[in-house]
Amino acid sequence: MEKLADYTKNYLTYQMITTVYSKINGLIIDVITPDEHLGGIGVGIPYIRKNGVKSANLHCISVPTHRDAELAGKLAQIVAKNTEVPVIVILGIHIPNITRNQIENLTHFFMEWFLEISTDLAKNFSSS
Numbered sequence: 001m002e003k004l005a006d007y008t009k010n011y012l013t014y015q016m017i018t019t020v021y022s023k024i025n026g027l028i029i030d031v032i033t034p035d036e037h038l039g040g041i042g043v044g045i046p047y048i049r050k051n052g053v054k055s056a057n058l059h060c061i062s063v064p065t066h067r068d069a070e071l072a073g074k075l076a077q078i079v080a081k082n083t084e085v086p087v088i089v090i091l092g093i094h095i096p097n098i099t100r101n102q103i104e105n106l107t108h109f110f111m112e113w114f115l116e117i118s119t120d121l122a123k124n125f126s127s128s
Contacts, residue, residue, distance in 0.1 A: 001028065005124075007117050011109050012102075014095060018117060026086035027079065027121070031072075031093075039092035040069025044080030056080035068092050071107060075114045082118035 004027070007018040017032040043059040058080075060073030072091040080087040093106070 005121070007113075007120075009109075009113055011106055012095075016110075016113075018113075020117070020121065026088070027083065029076070029079065029087060029089045029117075031075075031089065031091045033091075033093045033095075035094040037066075037092035037094065038063055038090065039066035039094075040072045042069060042072030042074065042076035042089040042091065044073070044076030044078070044087040044089075046080040046084045046086065054081050054084065063092075066092070071110060075110060078111065078114045079118040079121065082115075082122045084122075 001021045001023060004020045004022050007020075009016050014034045019030045019032070021028045021030070040060060040062045044056045045059070046054065046056045049055050056077045058073040058077035060069035060076075062069035068091045071093075072089040075091070076087045076089040079089070095102070095106070098106070
C-alpha cells in the first residue's frame with residue numbers, strides 16, 4: 001500500500017486529517033478526527049451509466065452503537081465516482097455534545113471537502 005496524500009481541514013475547532021493510500025485497483029481513505037475510532041466503513045464502486053454518465057454505488061457497515069457508516073459510504077461514493085476506482089473510507093467521528101444542527105453542518109462539510117479531495121485525486125493520481 002502506497003501513501004498518496006494527506007489532506008487537513010478544520011471543522012469548528014477540530015482538526016480533520018484524511019490520508020489516502022493506493023492499492024493496485026483502488027483507494028483506501030482513512031479519516032482521522034478528534035477521539036478517532038472505528039465507527040464505520042464505506043465502500044464506493046464506480047460504474048458508467050447507460051447514458052455514459054459516471055456514477056458509483058455505495059455500501060456501508062457500522063460498528064455496533066455507531067452511526068458513522070452512512071457518511072463513510074457517501075464519501076466513498078463521491079470519490080469513486082470522480083476517480084473511477086473502487087474506494088474504501090474508514091471513519092469514526094466523535095465530537096462531544098454535538099447538536100443535530102451541527103451534525104448536519106458536519107455532514108455538509110465532509111461532503112464538500114471530499115468533492116475537493118476527489119477532484120484533486122482524479123487530476124493528480126489517475127489509475128492509469
